[in-house]
Amino acid sequence: MADLSxxxxxxxxxxxxxxxxxxxxxxxxxxxxxxxxxxxxxxxALRCIQCTKPGCIPGCPVGIDIPAFIQLIEDGDFGGxxxxxxxxxxxxxxxxxxxxxxxxxxxxxxxxxxNKPVEIGSLERFVSDYERDNGGPVLPDIDPDTxxxxxxxxxxxxxxxxxxxxxxxxxxxxxxxxxxxxxxxxVYGIPRFRLPLDIIDAxxxxxxxxxxxxxxxxxxxxxxxxDDLLKKEGFDALFIGTGAGLPKMLGIPGENANxxxxxxxxxxxxxxxxxxxxxxxxxxxxxxxxxAVVGAGNTAMDVMRTAKRLGADVTCYYRRAREQAPARxxxxxxxxxxxxxxxxxxxxxxxxxxxxxxxxxxxxxxxRLGEPDSSGRQKPVGTGETFIxxxxxxxxxxxxxxxxxxxxxxxKVTTNKWGIVMVDEKNYMTNKPGVFAGGDAVTxxxxxxxxxxxAKVAAENMNKYLKGEIKWGEAxxxxxxxxxxxxxxxxxxxxxxxxx
Amino acid sequence: xxxxxxxxxxxxxxxFKIMEKRELCPDTFFYxxxxxxxxxxxxxxxxxxxxxxxxxxxxxxxxxxWDSDKGIINVIIMxxxxxxxxxxxxxxxxxxxxxxxxxxxxSHVEKTDGTAVVIGGGYGTGAVLPTALDHKxxxxxxxxxxxxxxxxxLLMVDELKAACDDVLLTTNDGSIGIEGFVTHALQKLxxxxxxxxxxxxxxxxxxxxxxxxMTEPLSIKTWVSLNAIMVxxxxxxxxxxxxxxxxxxxxxxxxxxxxxxxxxxxELIKRxxxxxxxxxxxxxxxxx
Ligand SMILES: Cc1cc2nc3c(=O)[nH]c(=O)nc-3n(C[C@H](O)[C@H](O)[C@H](O)COP(=O)(O)OP(=O)(O)OC[C@H]3O[C@@H](n4cnc5c(N)ncnc54)[C@H](O)[C@@H]3O)c2cc1C
Ligand SMILES: Cc1cc2nc3c(=O)[nH]c(=O)nc-3n(C[C@H](O)[C@H](O)[C@H](O)COP(=O)(O)OP(=O)(O)OC[C@H]3O[C@@H](n4cnc5c(N)ncnc54)[C@H](O)[C@@H]3O)c2cc1C
Ligand code: SF4
Ligand code: FES
Numbered sequence: 057m058a059d060l061s062x063x064x065x066x067x068x069x070x071x072x073x074x075x076x077x078x079x080x081x082x083x084x085x086x087x088x089x090x091x092x093x094x095x096x097x098x099x100x101a102l103r104c105i106q107c108t109k110p111g112c113i114p115g116c117p118v119g120i121d122i123p124a125f126i127q128l129i130e131d132g133d134f135g136g137x138x139x140x141x142x143x144x145x146x147x148x149x150x151x152x153x154x155x156x157x158x159x160x161x162x163x164x165x166x167x168x169x170x171n172k173p174v175e176i177g178s179l180e181r182f183v184s185d186y187e188r189d190n191g192g193p194v195l196p197d198i199d200p201d202t203x204x205x206x207x208x209x210x211x212x213x214x215x216x217x218x219x220x221x222x223x224x225x226x227x228x229x230x231x232x233x234x235x236x237x238x239x240x241x242x243v244y245g246i247p248r249f250r251l252p253l254d255i256i257d258a259x260x261x262x263x264x265x266x267x268x269x270x271x272x273x274x275x276x277x278x279x280x281x282x283d284d285l286l287k288k289e290g291f292d293a294l295f296i297g298t299g300a301g302l303p304k305m306l307g308i309p310g311e312n313a314n315x316x317x318x319x320x321x322x323x324x325x326x327x328x329x330x331x332x333x334x335x336x337x338x339x340x341x342x343x344x345x346x347x348a349v350v351g352a353g354n355t356a357m358d359v360m361r362t363a364k365r366l367g368a369d370v371t372c373y374y375r376r377a378r379e380q381a382p383a384r385x386x387x388x389x390x391x392x393x394x395x396x397x398x399x400x401x402x403x404x405x406x407x408x409x410x411x412x413x414x415x416x417x418x419x420x421x422x423x424r425l426g427e428p429d430s431s432g433r434q435k436p437v438g439t440g441e442t443f444i445x446x447x448x449x450x451x452x453x454x455x456x457x458x459x460x461x462x463x464x465x466x467x468k469v470t471t472n473k474w475g476i477v478m479v480d481e482k483n484y485m486t487n488k489p490g491v492f493a494g495g496d497a498v499t500x501x502x503x504x505x506x507x508x509x510x511a512k513v514a515a516e517n518m519n520k521y522l523k524g525e526i527k528w529g530e531a532x533x534x535x536x537x538x539x540x541x542x543x544x545x546x547x548x549x550x551x552x553x554x555x556x
Numbered sequence: 557x558x559x560x561x562x563x564x565x566x567x568x569x570x571x572f573k574i575m576e577k578r579e580l581c582p583d584t585f586f587y588x589x590x591x592x593x594x595x596x597x598x599x600x601x602x603x604x605x606x607x608x609x610x611x612x613x614x615x616x617x618x619x620x621x622w623d624s625d626k627g628i629i630n631v632i633i634m635x636x637x638x639x640x641x642x643x644x645x646x647x648x649x650x651x652x653x654x655x656x657x658x659x660x661x662x663s664h665v666e667k668t669d670g671t672a673v674v675i676g677g678g679y680g681t682g683a684v685l686p687t688a689l690d691h692k693x694x695x696x697x698x699x700x701x702x703x704x705x706x707x708x709x710l711l712m713v714d715e716l717k718a719a720c721d722d723v724l725l726t727t728n729d730g731s732i733g734i735e736g737f738v739t740h741a742l743q744k745l746x747x748x749x750x751x752x753x754x755x756x757x758x759x760x761x762x763x764x765x766x767x768x769x770m771t772e773p774l775s776i777k778t779w780v781s782l783n784a785i786m787v788x789x790x791x792x793x794x795x796x797x798x799x800x801x802x803x804x805x806x807x808x809x810x811x812x813x814x815x816x817x818x819x820x821x822x823e824l825i826k827r828x829x830x831x832x833x834x835x836x837x838x839x840x841x842x843x844x
Contacts (some may be wrong), residue, residue, distance in 0.1 A: 321793035340834030413826035
């Protein structure tokens with residue numbers, strides 16, 4: 057096969073990820089994609105032309121050597137492929153499932169110019185599954201004990217990544233988590249039909265095997281302050297990975313009606329507290345038959361698909377057009393296959409409720425697309441025309457602001473005016489000596505892989521800090537309240553991507 | 557991940573073991589729970605969230621005392637349904653799966669040359685105790701008022717007496733103290749010429765409402781602790797939304813104490829009923 061010409065490779069059809077059909081999958085919480093067979097994976101790997109200046113790698117926030125791992129798949133060395141990924145990303149099973157590849161690595165894959173881009177995500181998922189079915193990951197080399205102690209606050213992807221990187225360097229690592237289990241949004245946000253629990257738990261068990269200590273039920277800031285950790289408990293450095301967990305609402309009348317939830321509450325009741333298995337699990341959830349979901353991002357897709365699985369008739373209300381929906385393309389497609397009703401260009405203006413405070417209807421203004429704004433996106437403008445739909449449940453899926461507990465209990469950790477923790481954009485130091493931060497806490501809601509990418513850089517710098525190679529005094533922490541937080545600009549595709 | 561009852565390898569793993577359990581009145585128990593890290597940080601007016609077992613729900617419970625040296629926290633639990641019932645069926649030596657805290661803000665206390673009043677109904681009598689002690693520390697004159705339907709349902713009276721300059725009891729049936737409601741006792745204080753400068757009321761919503769209705773025209777600063785339905789207790793979910801002065805607040809994070817004259821109690825009462833059908837179902841599932 058190796059002699060296949062690039063032209064032929066690029067013309068090969070994309071291997072469609074097999075999915076459970078819509079009618080079936082809305083009846084359960086099983087994972088929707090079935091996964092590639094060995095043969096399919098090898099076939100898909102053939103489509104990669106092994107660019108000398110690949111467009112895919114700059115699109116990966118942790119810089120996985122994508123052509124190299126794909127080549128190993130083509131060669132049938134699946135174990136080697138996953139090892140290659142693990143050089144830069146220790147959560148391949150999670151990333152292969154939840155990364156927005158269409159906006160990252162696959163966006164500038166040269167094969168995508170005329171054909172569909174190489175299915176990098178599906179291949180990553182494939183080799184991670186292969187690894188799990190074949191004895192699991194091998195422990196990395198761990199440097200000799202340094203005698204330094206670090207505390208990681210929060211066990212979402214950012215915290216887990218920082219823990220991994222710092223443990224590898226020989227530091228003693230303790231993770232403090234507010235909830236009773238690890239994973240952060242991976243557990244209480246992203247649904248089981250996209251990310252099964254055993255995958256997250258396997259990654260945590262791997263960290264435990266490496267000697268990382270996990271402590272639950274500890275709300276840092278409340279039960280132990282940052283100063284307690286640094287001064288009394290003897291930690292030499294801290295990493296804040298507390299995420300963005302403050303739900304946004306619209307501020308329209310009727311928001312406190314019974315039956316109105318934030319996506320956080322709705323998903324937490326189900327995926328953290330198992331309300332779908334009530335009353336075996338005793339956390340309740342009241343969901344009617346007509347569920348309105350406001351928003352059209354990834355969270356909204358997850359909420360809608362969950363509500364559908366719990367038997368409701370689900371409608372999406374979004375003030376812009378479908379083309380402007382912020383959700384990943386794949387998620388939008390999956391939701392579209394699952395019998396969701398769509399009301400685009402519909403801006404909720406009021407929630408109606410009865411004398412028992414129970415939600416009864418949603419009132420929306422019809423919108424139309426107006427002039428493009430400075431970002432080039434057409435702005436929705438009100439038409440003055442409204443409509444009312446009867447509903448019995450409403451779930452706001454509008455994203456989150458940053459969790460304020462730590463900054464509110466330690467004024468040295470500064471935030472911008474939206475509550476995002478301010479850090480030096482290069483080394484992720486906060487304004488407080490010895491304290492670093494990464495993930496949604498410094499971006500205000502982004503993605504798993506970006507949280508991981510930042511945590512890696514932060515961990516690298518924490519390691520340097522612990523070794524005395526960099527000093528806190530060198531930190532350049534912004535002080536402008538309008539600082540936008542850490543923003544990842546996907547590097548512009550190199551013109552040279554196609555040249556061989 | 558080991559369960560709370562397992563081997564505690566780390567110094568940060570708290571056992572949440574029930575060290576003491578005492579019946580205060582029917583279906584209501586006083587507990588001492590081992591939670592050394594929480595015990596070091598508690599302040600008056602704060603609460604914890606407890607999940608009794610791995611299938612359990614997270615429920616908020618007010619703190620009525622603690623011992624930082626012994627690493628013990630105290631709560632009072634009234635059986636109200638499935639989860640509180642599950643805890644009340646546990647015994648000394650048993651461990652709760654999870655206890656998180658301290659949650660919420662400290663109760664507001666200020667130095668006053670008048671008299672501060674704390675009013676408790678049900679578990680609220682325990683909840684106001686630490687605040688009464690805070691007033692005492694500031695040197696304030698402090699009067700406690702405790703209400704119940706009948707004498708045998710009064711609880712924590714001796715503890716409150718030890719913390720306050722004076723304690724007034726009220727019972728609906730007049731079996732002890734003033735016959736009627738806590739508002740009657742408050743009225744009596746005012747009629748007796750006591751200069752009441754602040755009130756903290758914790759208990760059933762109708763009680764807190766009645767107190768606020770009475771103190772508002774008298775412009776007496778009145779704090780109430782809002783028992784909204786909660787999940788995480790850290791500001792993450794918004795389940796505990798309450799309307800205060802026309803604004804939405806999260807009871808767990810901005811409260812639990814709020815200016816009672818600004819609270820939309822009607823909305824709170826209705827929101828507390830959001831899950832009643834499910835709660836019945838959960839309870840029936842146990843007896844099956
Ligand atoms: C419904 C939903 C779907 C999503 N889907 C995708 C997707 O498909 N792909 C993708 O890439 N991204 C997705 N995201 C975004 C992604 O999940 C987040 O960007 C990512 O989880 C951020 O990681 P983090 O580690 O910064 O924070 P989190 O995952 O939020 O973790 C923070 C952790 O810190 C804990 N914590 C908070 N405060 C404290 C404290 N004071 N003390 C101790 N612990 C504390 C929290 O309990 C939590 O466990 C989704 C988000 C949501 C809500
Ligand atoms: C800040 C705060 C402090 C509290 N302190 C105490 C205390 O010290 N002692 C005590 O006995 N009780 C206290 N409560 C009330 C206690 O949390 C509820 O009685 C308990 O949650 C009932 O759960 P259940 O499963 O036993 O009963 P259920 O049958 O489920 O509920 C009975 C009623 O309790 C309320 N409730 C149910 N679930 C929750 C929840 N997750 N969060 C809040 N309320 C809920 C509802 O109004 C419901 O109608 C407090 C509540 C709050 C918000
Ligand atoms: S850009 Fe596409 S074809 Fe080129 S190396 Fe990356 S995956 Fe392969
Ligand atoms: S209980 Fe979740 S925000 Fe208050």
